[in-house]
Amino acid sequence: MIKKLFTVRNLLILLAVIALFAVSGLLRLRVVLPEVSLAAEPIFYIGSFAVTNSLLTSWLVMIVLIVVAFLATRRMPKDLESASNEELVPRGSLQNALEMIVEGFYGMTRNVGGSWAPKFFPIIMTMFLFVILSNFSGLLPFVSSVGLLEHPHGAQPGHVAVGVVLTAVKAPVSEEGYVLIPFLRAPSTDLNFPLALALVTVTLSQYFGLRALKLGYVKKFFNFSGFKKGVLMGVALLVAGLLEIVSEFAKIISLTFRLFGNILAGEVLLAVLAFLIPYLVSVPFYGLEVFVGFVQALVFFMLTLVFFSLAVTGHSEEAHS
Amino acid sequence: MDVVGMKSLAAAFAIAVGAIGPGIGIGILAGKAMEAIGRNPEATGQIQTNMILAIVFAEAIAIYALVVALIILFV
Numbered sequence: 001m002i003k004k005l006f007t008v009r010n011l012l013i014l015l016a017v018i019a020l021f022a023v024s025g026l027l028r029l030r031v032v033l034p035e036v037s038l039a040a041e042p043i044f045y046i047g048s049f050a051v052t053n054s055l056l057t058s059w060l061v062m063i064v065l066i067v068v069a070f071l072a073t074r075r076m077p078k079d080l081e082s083a084s085n086e087e088l089v090p091r092g093s094l095q096n097a098l099e100m101i102v103e104g105f106y107g108m109t110r111n112v113g114g115s116w117a118p119k120f121f122p123i124i125m126t127m128f129l130f131v132i133l134s135n136f137s138g139l140l141p142f143v144s145s146v147g148l149l150e151h152p153h154g155a156q157p158g159h160v161a162v163g164v165v166l167t168a169v170k171a172p173v174s175e176e177g178y179v180l181i182p183f184l185r186a187p188s189t190d191l192n193f194p195l196a197l198a199l200v201t202v203t204l205s206q207y208f209g210l211r212a213l214k215l216g217y218v219k220k221f222f223n224f225s226g227f228k229k230g231v232l233m234g235v236a237l238l239v240a241g242l243l244e245i246v247s248e249f250a251k252i253i254s255l256t257f258r259l260f261g262n263i264l265a266g267e268v269l270l271a272v273l274a275f276l277i278p279y280l281v282s283v284p285f286y287g288l289e290v291f292v293g294f295v296q297a298l299v300f301f302m303l304t305l306v307f308f309s310l311a312v313t314g315h316s317e318e319a320h321s
Numbered sequence: 322m323d324v325v326g327m328k329s330l331a332a333a334f335a336i337a338v339g340a341i342g343p344g345i346g347i348g349i350l351a352g353k354a355m356e357a358i359g360r361n362p363e364a365t366g367q368i369q370t371n372m373i374l375a376i377v378f379a380e381a382i383a384i385y386a387l388v389v390a391l392i393i394l395f396v
Contacts, residue, residue, distance in 0.1 A: 036395045254381070261384035268391070299377050 021279070031278050032159060032166060034271035038264075040190040041181045043148075053182055054190035057143070061133045061187065072098045105301070112305050116208070120308050123204065127197060128301040134193065135263050135293030138186025139286065144267070147182035188263035188296075191256065198255035201304045202248055209311035216314060221245050255303060262296050332390040339386020346379040 040052035075091045077083035090096045105125055110117040137143060149166060152158040158177020160169040171177030187193040209217040219225070221241045227234035266289040273282040322330075354372040358365050 036391060038392065038396060257385055257388055258381040261388040262381070264391070265384055265387050295373065295377055299374065302374065 024278075029165070031271075031275045033275045034268065035179060036264075036268055038191070040185055040192075043181070043183060052190065053144075053147070053185040054187045054193065057137055057184045058134060058187040058193060060184070061130065061137055065129055065133060068094070068098075108302075109305060113309050116212070116309070116312050119208070120305060124301055124304045124308070127201075127304060128297055131188070131197070131259065131300050132294060132297035134187040135297055136290070137184070138189060138263065138267055139289055139293065143184040143186065144182040145180075146184075147180050149178040150181050152177060152179045186263060186267065188259055189267055191260050194256045194259040195252075197259075197300070198252045201255060201307060202252050205307045205311040206248075208308050212312035213314055217311070251307060255300070259296055259300060262292055266292050328393055332393045335393060336383075336386050336390040339389070340383050343379045343383040346382075347376050350375050350379060 040054040042050035042052050043056060044051050072095045075095065077087045080088075090099050102125065105128065106117070106121055109121045109124070113120045149161050149164070158171050158179050159166050160171050161178045166178060166180055206217075209220075221244050223237040223241050224234065226237035270282050270285055270289060273285055350372060354368050357368050361368075
């Protein structure tokens with residue numbers, strides 16, 4: 001058993017790790033205590049429009065999604081209705097894998113959404129893929145660790161830079177110190193990204209509700225029918241409608257902060273652990289963050305699906321039947 | 322006490338109090354899930370998935386507290 005561990009490959013890996021420790025010890029490289037910036041930093045400007053690092057990363061994620069989708073569907077028959085069974089067989093491992101994922105999630109959508117699943121599925125699956133790739137993009141090497149060195153704008157003194165490497169030594173005067181402005185930053189750690197997705201989700205749920213129940217959907221928020229049974233009942237139903245309106249806004253806030261907080265907290269956790277005990281301790285937590293990134297995307301998917309399904313099921317019929 | 326010290330205290334207090342509720346909630350959740358698995362071991366997979374989903378919802382409340390603590394500390 002132990003003999004099997006001493007292969008050439010494992011010994012080389014061990015040597016590489018020891019060399020890494022030796023080099024970082026000789027150069028006195030230390031992990032910097034991360035300076036958490038809640039706002040994304042602008043990298044360049046198009047006219048007066050600031051392109052932030054998280055926006056740039058979300059564009060890259062979109063490009064990856066589009067290219068993968070194109071490659072996976074390239075060999076599909078153009079006309080799915082008249083295609084023979086043989087033509088519908090997935091060709092290539094990429095198409096096979098993606099069809100498996102999409103089919104699995106479509107099954108979940110059909111369980112909750114019922115007959116509305118074909119309408120819900122495209123938008124929520126797109127959101128899921130976008131969110132999961134955004135969450136994982138922060139875990140890639142060089143993302144949020146390679147960037148421009150700039151003088152800090154705030155009161156913090158910044159760190160001394162040796163050549164192009166930022167060291168852990170605090171600069172004595174604020175003019176001489178540097179902070180890192182990374183080129184890439186996970187979109188989920190920028191509040192604007194989850195906020196935009198949450199706004200789209202809640203607005204779309206109103207749209208689906210209006211489409212399914214017509215004017216009956218508005219009755220959920222402004223219900224005057226209670227006045228037939230007396231003033232007290234009427235006022236009570238109006239207050240209940242008010243609570244429904246408040247809960248729509250609460251949905252936006254909870255969706256936004258759940259995604260933002262989890263992913264940001266994960267990145268801060270990894271950076272702080274790397275600062276406390278370098279190299280070793282952050283490795284298991286890296287695995288945890290991969291899991292958290294997947295689960296948060298799944299939760300976003302499930303919640304969006306449930307909000308849509310709740311919007312299309314009638315409120316009043318349910319209570320009376 | 323100076324502003325920095327007060328800020329650190331406030332951040333620590335925010336996350337400390339905010340972690341109590343989700344901690345109790347996750348404990349109850351996991352305990353009930355274990356009970357359910359003990360009674361019906363064939364349904365382990367399904368119970369586990371639902372347990373993890375529910376735990377994530379409870380955990381989100383602690384995350385809100387964490388976000389507030391981060392905002393107090395860094396903004």
